[in-house]
Amino acid sequence: MSLRGLYAITDSKLLADGKLLPWVDAALAGGARLLQYRDKSTDSARRLDEATQLKSLCSYYGAELIINDDLALATELGVGLHLGRDDGSLREARQQLGRDAIIGATCHASLDFAEQAAAAGASYLAFGRFFQSVTKPGAPAATPVLLEQARKRYSLPLVAIGGVTLHNGPQLISAGADLLAVVNGLFGADTTAEVERRARGFTELFSSL
Ligand SMILES: Cc1ncc(COP(=O)(O)OP(=O)(O)O)c(N)n1
Ligand SMILES: Cc1nc(C(=O)O)sc1CCOP(=O)(O)O
Numbered sequence: 001m002s003l004r005g006l007y008a009i010t011d012s013k014l015l016a017d018g019k020l021l022p023w024v025d026a027a028l029a030g031g032a033r034l035l036q037y038r039d040k041s042t043d044s045a046r047r048l049d050e051a052t053q054l055k056s057l058c059s060y061y062g063a064e065l066i067i068n069d070d071l072a073l074a075t076e077l078g079v080g081l082h083l084g085r086d087d088g089s090l091r092e093a094r095q096q097l098g099r100d101a102i103i104g105a106t107c108h109a110s111l112d113f114a115e116q117a118a119a120a121g122a123s124y125l126a127f128g129r130f131f132q133s134v135t136k137p138g139a140p141a142a143t144p145v146l147l148e149q150a151r152k153r154y155s156l157p158l159v160a161i162g163g164v165t166l167h168n169g170p171q172l173i174s175a176g177a178d179l180l181a182v183v184n185g186l187f188g189a190d191t192t193a194e195v196e197r198r199a200r201g202f203t204e205l206f207s208s209l
């Protein structure tokens with residue numbers, strides 16, 4: 001599949017109290033192409049159960065599920081994986097998951113990190129954070145100029161993350177982002193109708209720019 005469009009990322013605090021599946025369903029109905037299951041808890045039974053249900057939803061909508069941090073869970077479900085700088089070896093994950101798996105890498109604001117990730121077999125390179133993020137306020141800052149530089153250097157899909165909204169998304173796409181990775185700007189909505197409206201809005205940004 002082509003890696004371009006909205007990349008929805010779940011958040012266990014925002015999507016507590018039974019919101020996970022309906023809120024994700026709305027994001028996928030609105031056109032999200034990738035969904036990352038990001039849950040920092042250690043409740044492995046619940047994580048397996050939730051990720052299994054998310055895999056079914058993604059399959060229904062023709063989207064791809066990516067697991068944050070957890071190679072074992074991604075392997076068990078046969079889905080993609082996102083690794084940060086301290087989340088284990090991308091090269092080993094590639095060997096374990098196979099050549100077709102989507103494996104993404106956090107590159108913060110560093111073209112050197114991007115070079116390492118590309119050499120280790122990353123499927124996409126994620127840069128950020130571009131704006132203030134309520135989800136991860138302490139993430140290192142990046143600028144659209146970095147995206148432009150990465151765009152010139154890599155043909156791999158580029159992901160922009162961190163404080164992304166419908167309002168500021170266009171400048172990141174113009175700078176070269178293929179995917180906008182969003183938590184609060186998508187799932188911080190009060191209703192599923194609003195999540196779907198926002199997801200459609202993000203999706204339309206990619207056809208209009
Ligand atoms: C698409 C995408 N980009 C970056 C991250 C951040 O990954 P990481 O630095 O490992 O931080 P955590 O998400 O694990 O807190 C991401 N998850 N997804
Ligand atoms: C998980 C994460 N990683 C980031 C990075 O810069 O690497 S920013 C971030 C949080 C993204 O959430 P929101 O869309 O609510 O800002």
Ligand SMILES: [Mg+2]
Binds near residue numbers: 082084085
């Ligand atoms: Mg991580």
